[in-house]
Amino acid sequence: MRLYADSPARRTRQLLSDVFVLLWVAIWVYAGRQVHDTVDQLRAPADSITSAGRSVNGALTGAGDQAGQIPLVGDQLKTWLTQAAGSGTTLQSAGTSMAETVDRLALGLGLATALVPILLVLAVWLYVRVRFVRNAIQSQRFIDAGADLDLFALRAMATQPMRTLARVSDDPAGAWRRQDREVIRQLALLELRDQGLRPPPGA
Secondary structure (H helix, E strand, C coil), X not given: CCCCCCCHHHHHHHHHHHHHHHHXXXXXXXXXXXXXXXXXXXXXXXXXXXXXXXXXHHHHHHHHHHHCCCCCCHHHHHHHHHHHHHHHHHHHHHHHHHHHHHHHHHHHHHHHHHHHHHHHHHHHHHHHHHHHHHHHHHXXXXXXXXXXXXXXXXXXXXXXXXXXXXXXXXXXXXXXXXXXXXXXXXXXXXXXXXXXXXCCCCX
């Protein structure tokens, strides 16, 4: 499998695109992490509510245990304080739920911030790279000898801009029909350069 072009110019562009993609991914991973950490700071009030609920529950439960030792009214006081301690449990549950919600929000926003731009660029990069690899594999089968230049010359006449063809010959089609080997070679090299391939031996 050919991942990079033979021609130095195109291979350099491919390597630079790889470096750009790596930097792009690193930048957006960092940005996603920053968004996550920033949003996650919102859980501080939730943690305070959880801590306060735990403290209220513990204090009232302890007070109820102590009140239970008072003669005559002890049991009644303990019941009231135990019921009041339930409000601390409710407060603690609310704080825990709020903290979990903030955690999920921080994770979701962090992932969205990072993944959306990363996936967009990776999709384009993969499309271009897979297309190059597929074309290179298919084209490589036809460049085993100098005689194979005719096929690439024909392809060049079909795909290259007219101004590019004019720089090779005033009549590239006529030169191809006359089997002008120099014009055929130059036309083929245009197409091979776009494919990122070396010319066949003898070319």
